[in-house]
Amino acid sequence: MKLTPKMNELAKSDRRLFHALEAANILEKLMMFYYKREYKIDWDSEESDPAASIKLEVDKKCDALARSYLTTVFDDASKWGFIGEESYDESERRKEYYWCVDPICGSLAFQKKKRNFGTSIALFHKGEPILGVMNCPLYRWRGAAILEPKKGVALAPEKSARKTNGLSIVVSFNKKSNPILIDAISRFRPDKVTYAESIPAKAMGVLIGYYDLFYSLPKSLGGGRYNIWDIGATAAFAAAGESLLTDAFGEPLNLKQQDYRFERGIIMTKNKALLRLAAEKTKALAANKKRIHPVPAAIVRPSNYYVIGLKCVVCGVEYKERPELLTCPACGDEGILDVQFDYEAIKQVLTPAALAKNPDPSHWRYMPILPVRDPVKIPTLRIGGSPLYDAQMLAAKIGVKRLLLKDDGINPTASLKDRASGVGAARAMAEGAKAITCASTGNAASSLAGSAASIGMPSFIFVPEKAPAAKVAQLLIFGANVFVVEGSYEDAFHLSMFCAERFGFYNRNSGINPWLVEGKKTVSLEISEKVKDKVPDYVFVAVGDGCTIAGVWKGFCEMRELGFIPRLPRLIGVQASGASPVMKVWQKGGNMKPVVPKTLADSIAVGTPRNWRKAVKAVQDSMGFYMSVNDDEILRAMKMLGNTCGIFAEPAGATGLAGVIKAARKGMILPDASVAAIISGNGLKDVSSAQRAAGSACRVPPDTDALDKILTAKKTLF
Template sequence: MKNVISAVCVSCGAEHEALPGITTCRKCGGILDIKYDYTYIRSQLTRKQLEERRENSMWRYREFLPVEGTGSRPKLRVGWSPFYEAKALAERLGVAKLYIKDDGVNPTASLKDRASAMAVVKAEEAGADTIACSSTGNAASSLAGNAAAAGFSTYIFVPERAPKGKVAQLMMFGAHVISVQGSYEDTFRLSAEAIDRWGWYNRNAAINPYLMEGKKTVSLEIAEQLHWQMTDYVAVSVGDGCTIGGVFKGFKDLYEAGFIDRLPRLISVQAEGCCPLNRAVAEGRPWEPMEENTLADSIAVGVPRNPDKALNAIRESNGVVVNVSDDEILAAMRLLGTCGVFAEPAGAAGTAGVKKAVEQGLIPADATVTSIVTGSGLKDVANAIKAAGEPIAIPPQMDLLLEAFRKTGGPR
């Protein structure tokens, strides 16, 4: 990989050869970050060359990715998700411009497909035949789908609270699913022990540095879809920290390679009932574990596994931290619905955070904002109904329809 220099520990700074199966730092056990040769990237790719490419997937950015040039690509089309300007919603939220990046249209309906597609490529490079991970749901289903399409076996650990829609995906994709009767922390610990015991390829994003490289492609797309003119802010829902870390890594790579001339400020959005990272930033102290008390299961991570990269991303981008209630998340689901975007609770949390940041005066009214929707509402139909309400239910009689319309304010 001529574009990759090494894998660098974010804790002690030790550098390692970027081998396909590398996970944590061999010196101190810290999390690794992939280091690129930006001079080489600039010599191989320009914005004009990129814009002329026909490959509408995350692999259009191959010069920015840690993959062998001769390796095969996953069978599913991941990335190049829709990017909408939401003018009416921007007015309602009180910002100058609002863009929605809808990653819920990826093959298994979440941004996590970007990480799992990368995991499949690196597992193939490492010569593995089985991939495993723990997940609150989306990473699990994305791994199961992408691995199934590529012919890999999977073992996936989920906490028992994982929504049935996500578990159904896992089972349909043929994964070996272990539902753990405990928290996400319990689930992660058991998966780590199993991965060590059987030597499976590790897809856990907080352990495997390549997974963040897949996630960062959402930022590469946002920049290109904005014609390289960045919005002032980018809102991201935050759980274990891998996604916001990846989002910032993508923008920083583009900046270092000369593709954009400024970095956006991040809006880190967590649920009020589970916000260890935002609380650490707001209070200026080390993060501490919290209970996982929110309906937004995808960001219900009381013990984040990638806190360093997440906190670095927030601080280095001069970011804003916002905590939102479950009711505010449900309201944001309805707001996104007015734009034709169906988001799961965690997917809508970013937009809920934009609204609250404006209300609290954390971002100005003339700001331009991109909000990333990380997952489809079909992932969690129960909470979607909770947000939107039940339909009108009547027998097939016109007089009853008229009565129902009188009660609900329907047509006269």
């Protein structure tokens, strides 16, 4: 696409804009190559979605191409960060300058007869946009803007030939999906409404006068979410003076916010009166929604019970709660369910002020957001309320600004799994179960045995033959019926499933039981309550079956929804290198492929994780990543944790910290990052691994002279 004379003038005056325009031109050629090549595909096929797969392929190629071009054309490449849709990295936003690129905008980019795709490129300086480029090749729209120093905007075409007596509005999302949006738009009495354009198409349309208004509702009213790469260039054009850009309530967009997501909607227009009108409509809709959907004064469910249903993570079908329903009937064991809550009702009872007055230090203090019908029928053990240490010495040793350690090894049976078992035992009592069963590599088994003992319910537990002796002994002390299976965890799992089905025992297997994630999420509820607005940048979580990291993410999301924290951290899933099937799905996509686990971290030695979908989605949604650590790195983390902090962790308990150490060493996180790691289990559960990590003690005869010689030689130790 040729540049207008004004664009050429601007490009010659600013090297950065010149290269941004060049990059946009390169990306446009690649997009058009794919568009023409793939145009003959049968887009109406019901067997697959070729448009989505092609878009992802082009996105990744454009992302890599833009990164390579824009970060290497300047002298000091280290100053220039890069953020793309497929390569977001929080550390890049901390650089003095960073490019923010959405290589190919528009979810319908390569569908037949769709012309709405485009490219968006912006350059940020210290969190503020200083130039932008947008283009929509099939519309033949292009724009460039500079505001540091402010040199204005150049557009092609400069002005739309559209003529209308009414308003022309462009909005986000399919018109069939949002009745609230339809209602809002109808109040403007528009002459023309266009749905589901890409961001560049919407923004450019407003700039050249083709549209009078770009309007998107906030997420809370059924709208969507924009990311920093979506709106970077749009914000640059607005700041250059050619348009007004706010959220849907008429408030300025805070592009410096730590969270990269913007969920309060969008208004873009050149007309101040139209902006005020749109903002008023949003506020009226928000107020009306509260009146239309009040919390019922009398509800069928028990007081303080706010579960409204279950939703399949595969097909999205929602179900009403039933005792026997653990997975989606349509999707089978792959159809893991997610518990749905009435958050509007919960906001009325679970507030920072209410929690501050609650004397209960355990995780039952979050009862309104737990799936427990009777707050009296719960295990008597004090679960949760574990300490959150600010490990300053260890942070300095590792090389991070701040390191928080959540020590869940102090729970009743010495692991985080007590949180899930407590909820499971309460559910079993409520359903009138006669016994409870599960399979485990160790910690889930001991936590179940302890919780079952505290409520007087028999437990039947299956463990693989490689389970540590200390964990098996713990089960027997709690009075569990223990079966050491001559095989793997998978073999133990199948026997426990048979036991649940054949004898009607309550199934506590966390990989398929959706209620147990709700117990595990309390660890992040507690972290959120403690840190308040000082949310860590990263939270490292050891991953085995996937249930824990899914719960951790849900807890953080709920605490932001309820107003306890202002933003979400990025989750880093850490797997043992000898048992990392979830990491491989995150890296390569597709379905999970079982592996034969080979690691000393028995609690996460899971070759066929059942909750892998939630585990992968949690990290993707948080814009985090997966990594692996080997057994030697885990042992070193165990020793460092004990030496520096006085915390004794089992191998799986120290795996998250091993991830922190490795990530800091390899530059995967920046030195000024604040980090949290969850210590999920106590070291007394696996003494043999602790001995490997620590080495042997010094033997000495009962002789003072011999002791004097030894200590004199070791004066460097004191």
